[in-house]
Amino acid sequence: MGVTRIVQINDRLSDDAGADSDAGHATPAEAAWVAIRTSLRKSIGARTFDGWLKPLTLDSFDDESGELRLCAPSSFTANWVDTHFRDHLLQAWRAMLPGVRTLIVDGSVDGTRPIASDGETVQSVAAPVAAPIITASESTPFEPRYSFDSFVVGKANEVAYNAARTVAEGGALAFNPLFLHGGTGLGKTHLMHAIGQDYLARQPGARVVYMSAEKFMFEFVAAMRAKDTFSFKQWLRSADVLMIDDVQFIAGKESTQEEFFHTMNELISAGRRLVISADRSPQDLDGIESRILSRLSWGLVADVNPADFELRLNIITKKLEAMPQASVPQEVVMFLARRISANIRELEGALNRVVAYAMLSGKPIDMEFTQATLADVLRANQRRVTIDEIQRRVCDHFRIRQAEMSSARRAREVARPRQIAMYLAKQLTPRSLPEIGRRFGGRDHTTVIHAVRQIEKLRATDAELDADVRLLMRQLEG
Numbered sequence: 001m002g003v004t005r006i007v008q009i010n011d012r013l014s015d016d017a018g019a020d021s022d023a024g025h026a027t028p029a030e031a032a033w034v035a036i037r038t039s040l041r042k043s044i045g046a047r048t049f050d051g052w053l054k055p056l057t058l059d060s061f062d063d064e065s066g067e068l069r070l071c072a073p074s075s076f077t078a079n080w081v082d083t084h085f086r087d088h089l090l091q092a093w094r095a096m097l098p099g100v101r102t103l104i105v106d107g108s109v110d111g112t113r114p115i116a117s118d119g120e121t122v123q124s125v126a127a128p129v130a131a132p133i134i135t136a137s138e139s140t141p142f143e144p145r146y147s148f149d150s151f152v153v154g155k156a157n158e159v160a161y162n163a164a165r166t167v168a169e170g171g172a173l174a175f176n177p178l179f180l181h182g183g184t185g186l187g188k189t190h191l192m193h194a195i196g197q198d199y200l201a202r203q204p205g206a207r208v209v210y211m212s213a214e215k216f217m218f219e220f221v222a223a224m225r226a227k228d229t230f231s232f233k234q235w236l237r238s239a240d241v242l243m244i245d246d247v248q249f250i251a252g253k254e255s256t257q258e259e260f261f262h263t264m265n266e267l268i269s270a271g272r273r274l275v276i277s278a279d280r281s282p283q284d285l286d287g288i289e290s291r292i293l294s295r296l297s298w299g300l301v302a303d304v305n306p307a308d309f310e311l312r313l314n315i316i317t318k319k320l321e322a323m324p325q326a327s328v329p330q331e332v333v334m335f336l337a338r339r340i341s342a343n344i345r346e347l348e349g350a351l352n353r354v355v356a357y358a359m360l361s362g363k364p365i366d367m368e369f370t371q372a373t374l375a376d377v378l379r380a381n382q383r384r385v386t387i388d389e390i391q392r393r394v395c396d397h398f399r400i401r402q403a404e405m406s407s408a409r410r411a412r413e414v415a416r417p418r419q420i421a422m423y424l425a426k427q428l429t430p431r432s433l434p435e436i437g438r439r440f441g442g443r444d445h446t447t448v449i450h451a452v453r454q455i456e457k458l459r460a461t462d463a464e465l466d467a468d469v470r471l472l473m474r475q476l477e478g
């Protein structure tokens with residue numbers, strides 16, 4: 001398809017970039033940009049967003065190279081956005097469009113860089129749009145959708161969930177701080193918003209402050225510039241509950257890091273509740289002093305793990321309850337839960353996309369429609385299963401030795417599992433038939449074809465065998 005040039009789509013967006021009446025004609029990149037802007041505004045706060053990110057426009061997306069270009073009104077803004085929001089933006093983009101590989105923030109609108117007479121690009125030094133003078137700061141408002149009720153609990157997240165509930169209940173503190181960590185899109189922010197809302201519902205009038213670490217940095221730097229860090233600190237210290245999201249963005253940035261952790265220390269000493277999240281454990285955060293590390297680890301460090309199939313299925317089912325207008329067959333639900341395993345944000349995004357596209361196009365949601373609509377997401381979620389892994393799993397399952405995969409024995413109890421393994425190798429890996437044959441004791445490709453046909457036939461008639469195959473597929477695809 002090549003490069004899509006996008007002409008000032010931002011002009012068409014409403015202020016909070018919510019509804020896009022033109023969604024029917026939007027390219028996937030345009031549609032993603034609308035959603036990303038809305039969610040960024042929430043996650044980093046209206047002021048930071050309006051000051052730095054709102055002026056950005058979507059320039060182009062090249063779906064072959066995966067290069068995405070954004071334009072900022074000045075190179076100063078471009079620089080700032082690049083240093084402070086690059087990870088965040090890239091993460092948000094990849095969640096919506098997994099094909100995005102590189103992100104470039106250009107310093108002038110529409111690629112028409114001002115050219116000086118000597119041909120050099122002019123370095124614009126225009127100030128950012130919003131004057132960043134902040135004293136008593138605002139906290140990001142909570143997202144009503146992110147409640148404890150809407151959070152689906154499973155093995156992967158039950159420790160984090162229970163800890164979050166304990167913090168929200170506001171009783172005596174058994175641990176402080178609560179440090180939530182886990183990969184992106186697994187529900188950390190959701191839990192923090194849930195804590196905030198639940199706490200406020202129990203103790204109206206309490207001061208609950210929630211901020212992304214980026215916003216924290218932005219506010220702190222602004223306070224420093226205005227030579228008024230005092231009121232910023234006072235404001236933080238007056239919080240009953242302070243929650244800072246994604247502190248990996250602070251780690252390594254010296255002045256902010258130091259300030260942040262000092263403030264945190266004081267809050268802990270003063271018995272304030274503190275909740276921190278990061279995409280990795282305290283030990284893995286770069287450049288954090290050991291003194292601070294040990295303080296962090298005094299509290300409860302709870303990890304949020306990737307959801308297993310069952311949890312993914314429960315989450316989709318729950319989300320669908322909230323969309324009674326969407327009719328999604330169970331087959332599609334199972335397919336999504338099985339195939340979109342990277343994280344919950346992607347799973348949710350995929351479901352939303354299927355439902356939205358079906359509505360816009362008036363088509364029913366079936367397997368074909370789902371696969372076509374989600375082609376890029378599905379590709380990105382494809383786990384690389386190896387033949388070795390398949391052989392190991394199959395042998396485990398049927399309790400035979402792995403050497404039987406290559407042996408010449410034809411006894412049913414080893415021949416059938418061997419055929420199943422060949423079938424799975426054909427279904428789940430991109431290997432060719434001769435290659436598969438070679439990995440099974442140098443068998444001929446016609447033997448592999450025979451095995452594949454045999455298992456296909458048996459799956460239709462032998463329920464037990466079919467259940468074995470399904471189970472193995474699920475295990476292998478994670």
Ligand code: ADP
Nearest residue numbers: 150151152184185186187188189190315344345
């Ligand atoms: P993180 O902060 O860990 O990157 P988020 O909290 O932003 O992830 O979660 C991404 C999306 O997935 C959100 O829309 C959230 O509501 C949803 N989500 C994550 N975990 C769950 C869960 N256990 N139940 C319901 N929704 C979830």
Ligand code: MG
Nearest residue numbers: 188189245246
């Ligand atoms: Mg988050």
